[in-house]
Amino acid sequence: MSLNTVEPELTPPTAEVKPIVTEKVSEDSSPVELIEWMLRRFAGQRVVMTTAFGMEGCALIDMIAERADRFKVVYIDTDFFFSETLALRDRLAERYPHVEFVRHATPLTPEAQAERFGAELWKHDPDLCCRIRKVDPMGEVMQDVDVWVTGLRRSQSAARASVRAVMWDWQYEVLKISPLASWDRATVWQYVQDHNVPYNPLHERGYPSVGCTHCTRAVEGAAVDSYSREGRWNGKLKLECGLHGEGI
Numbered sequence: 001m002s003l004n005t006v007e008p009e010l011t012p013p014t015a016e017v018k019p020i021v022t023e024k025v026s027e028d029s030s031p032v033e034l035i036e037w038m039l040r041r042f043a044g045q046r047v048v049m050t051t052a053f054g055m056e057g058c059a060l061i062d063m064i065a066e067r068a069d070r071f072k073v074v075y076i077d078t079d080f081f082f083s084e085t086l087a088l089r090d091r092l093a094e095r096y097p098h099v100e101f102v103r104h105a106t107p108l109t110p111e112a113q114a115e116r117f118g119a120e121l122w123k124h125d126p127d128l129c130c131r132i133r134k135v136d137p138m139g140e141v142m143q144d145v146d147v148w149v150t151g152l153r154r155s156q157s158a159a160r161a162s163v164r165a166v167m168w169d170w171q172y173e174v175l176k177i178s179p180l181a182s183w184d185r186a187t188v189w190q191y192v193q194d195h196n197v198p199y200n201p202l203h204e205r206g207y208p209s210v211g212c213t214h215c216t217r218a219v220e221g222a223a224v225d226s227y228s229r230e231g232r233w234n235g236k237l238k239l240e241c242g243l244h245g246e247g248i
């Protein structure tokens with residue numbers, strides 16, 4: 001009997017090896033995983049992103065535009081946008097022609113608002129001004145939405161620390177997805193630079209976040225890769241416009 005053994009010839013596997021597709025996501029999933037899951041899971045439903053064209057919104061538009069054939073982005077125009085913000089909207093629309101940018105606004109003109117509620121409502125009742133010009137118009141938009149996509153991040157403020165990547169929005173009664181929830185501003189800034197994403201030049205002039213002209217100020221020493229709510233509603237306790245419900 002021979003001690004030599006003969007290795008059986010290995011036959012190549014015949015079964016087709018399919019690539020593994022991540023079907024499920026969690027809070028720990030990356031923004032891209034969450035976006036790809038969202039586009040698959042809610043295909044055919046009314047998925048709409050809203051933005052005021054902050055740096056987070058721009059990065060998110062780029063990520064989604066890269067993966068979706070068509071996509072709808074709604075912005076609530078308060079009629080008090082900086083000219084830089086309007087120019088940024090135009091640059092984004094040019095860069096992403098398959099993304100539909102839809103303007104929505106209160107029918108109440110600034111002049112009619114002043115006539116009805118007094119001049120400079122943002123000074124004596126900013127909550128009412130935000131409700132008229134942002135919160136209620138957003139409610140109208142949400143009537144036709146199943147999934148609301150936002151650029152919210154947990155580290156943006158104490159009030160936003162409870163933001164989940166996927167959560168139910170009780171105010172507008174829609175599913176809200178915030179793929180950047182776990183990112184910090186430095187990571188967003190890095191993404192914007194790496195992908196040459198258009199962004200608001202005001203971020204480089206001391207505006208960590210950009211809202212209405214009447215209620216946004218530059219913050220001394222603010223760095224472009226560092227976010228804060230400073231500079232919004234300067235001199236008031238208000239830090240949020242109310243779009244994102246309780247405290248956010």
Ligand code: SF4
Pocket residue numbers: 078080121122125126127129130131133134211212213214215241
């Ligand atoms: S941010 Fe200021 S101007 Fe803009 S809607 Fe709110 S209160 Fe009015």
